[in-house]
Amino acid sequence: MASSQVWHVLGGGSLGLLCAFHLRTVGFAVNLILRSSSAVTAFKQSGSCVGLLESWRKDSVPSWRRSPPLQATSIPCIVNTASDNNSHVFCGEFLSKGLGATRINRLIVATKAQDTVLALRNLLPYMDPGCRCILLQNGVLAVAEELQQTLGEQLGWTTRSPDLHPQGRAAMYADVAGIKDVAAGKMRLYVASVTHGCYREAPPQQDIQRLPSDSLAFGLVHAGLGSITVGVLGPFLASTSAPLLTGKPSITPEHSPPQRFDTVHGDDMAFLQDLAADLPDLNIHPEADSSVLLHGLLAKLAANCAINPLTVLLGCCNGTVTELPQTRGIILDICRELIAIFGPTPFAPPGLKSGDRELAPLDCTKEESEKALYDWVLAVAAATANNRSSMLQDIAAGRATEVDYLNGWVLRAAAARGLQAPVNATLHALVKAREKLVAV
Numbered sequence: 081m082a083s084s085q086v087w088h089v090l091g092g093g094s095l096g097l098l099c100a101f102h103l104r105t106v107g108f109a110v111n112l113i114l115r116s117s118s119a120v121t122a123f124k125q126s127g128s129c130v131g132l133l134e135s136w137r138k139d140s141v142p143s144w145r146r147s148p149p150l151q152a153t154s155i156p157c158i159v160n161t162a163s164d165n166n167s168h169v170f171c172g173e174f175l176s177k178g179l180g181a182t183r184i185n186r187l188i189v190a191t192k193a194q195d196t197v198l199a200l201r202n203l204l205p206y207m208d209p210g211c212r213c214i215l216l217q218n219g220v221l222a223v224a225e226e227l228q229q230t231l232g233e234q235l236g237w238t239t240r241s242p243d244l245h246p247q248g249r250a251a252m253y254a255d256v257a258g259i260k261d262v263a264a265g266k267m268r269l270y271v272a273s274v275t276h277g278c279y280r281e282a283p284p285q286q287d288i289q290r291l292p293s294d295s296l297a298f299g300l301v302h303a304g305l306g307s308i309t310v311g312v313l314g315p316f317l318a319s320t321s322a323p324l325l326t327g328k329p330s331i332t333p334e335h336s337p338p339q340r341f342d343t344v345h346g347d348d349m350a351f352l353q354d355l356a357a358d359l360p361d362l363n364i365h366p367e368a369d370s371s372v373l374l375h376g377l378l379a380k381l382a383a384n385c386a387i388n389p390l391t392v393l394l395g396c397c398n399g400t401v402t403e404l405p406q407t408r409g410i411i412l413d414i415c416r417e418l419i420a421i422f423g424p425t426p427f428a429p430p431g432l433k434s435g436d437r438e439l440a441p442l443d444c445t446k447e448e449s450e451k452a453l454y455d456w457v458l459a460v461a462a463a464t465a466n467n468r469s470s471m472l473q474d475i476a477a478g479r480a481t482e483v484d485y486l487n488g489w490v491l492r493a494a495a496a497r498g499l500q501a502p503v504n505a506t507l508h509a510l511v512k513a514r515e516k517l518v519a520v
């Protein structure tokens with residue numbers, strides 16, 4: 081049962097609103113942290129509610145529902161100074177009006193990948209020690225690497241890349257953020273692979289009439305029921321002294337043994353299991369085995385590297401990319417490239433795992449992994465067939481996409497291993513070109 085616990089949801093995109101809707105509807109107090117004070121004003125003017133249409137439900141005619149009212153605040157603001165791209169100062173406006181005395185100890189981070197590190201850095205002074213923070217981004221592995229390189233010291237992780245993270249830089253951020261006394265090192269970070277398909281949309285006129293006036297400008301359509309597989313981030317980062325997956329491996333991926341991580345127990349799992357029980361409609365699967373979680377995150381990466389650019393380049397919904405032989409061929413190529421880079425083991429077909437969930441590297445051939453990953457990506461696209469991918473939504477709204485954290489990150493991982501990933505490179509280049517055309 082939902083307690084009096086306050087949840088903060090960072091980001092008013094479709095996924096942030098989906099989480100805010102369900103958290104609030106089951107009875108949690110929710111504070112939605114939006115990008116600007118004008119977004120907060122718009123939210124308040126629209127009735128301070130989130131509207132949801134679950135079009136994935138086939139058993140009944142779906143209709144719009146709205147959440148009870150929830151709080152909204154604007155995001156604290158740090159700006160880059162012109163002289164030094166890496167140093168930041170707080171905006172005066174935020175210091176006086178932003179979150180004020182708010183303390184955050186349950187946080188869902190639903191920002192775009194490229195906004196995550198800066199947004200989290202801005203929130204650090206407001207987080208209670210031990211704050212539980214769930215990262216939902218597409219490209220969350222790339223985000224995690226960036227977090228480690230920029231905020232690693234505050235988060236209690238080893239600093240792995242002195243050139244990217246010069247000595248003293250973290251201390252300077254901490255000073256600027258006034259977080260000297262905040263035990264941010266105890267922040268608990270969780271990462272998730274999210275396969276729900278949803279997009280923002282205001283409901284049609286007749287639906288609005290059935291609801292209290294002026295509500296639901298902050299509406300979303302949950303078009304494809306997926307799941308949220310979530311676990312603890314720490315073991316991935318703490319156990320290595322090289323960047324998570326874009327670092328140079330000591331042996332080639334094909335011959336590398338499966339990467340093993342500590343299994344997470346206890347309090348973290350209890351927290352995630354309670355959350356899953358409180359929010360059944362979000363289909364949350366807590367994962368205690370970090371190796372299995374990594375498998376899920378890499379599989380999700382493959383889905384985003386294939387589905388998202390293709391939907392942008394063809395201007396279509398997710399389902400279309402499963403139907404055409406040309407797009408199916410490109411999806412298979414993307415899967416093959418990821419397996420060549422990260423090795424077949426992380427993509428072992430579920431059938432090749434033993435009962436205790438150990439991966440079975442010796443039995444898992446490259447071909448079996450390719451087939452398993454390809455089938456999984458097609459299944460995600462089919463389950464979200466009527467969804468407009470997040471990248472297509474970004475392009476339609478004239479926003480930057482997350483492609484640098486998806487195909488772009490894969491290219492960096494390939495380069496670190498002396499490999500090429502030509503299909504990822506082509507999709508990356510075409511999406512960047514599309515971004516440029518949209519921006520003019």
Ligand SMILES: CC(C)(CO)[C@@H](O)C(=O)[O-]
Pocket residue numbers: 218274275276277278306383384387388398460464467468469470471
């Ligand atoms: C799962 C997914 C591809 C569904 O559209 C989603 O991650 C997205 O849109 O980015």
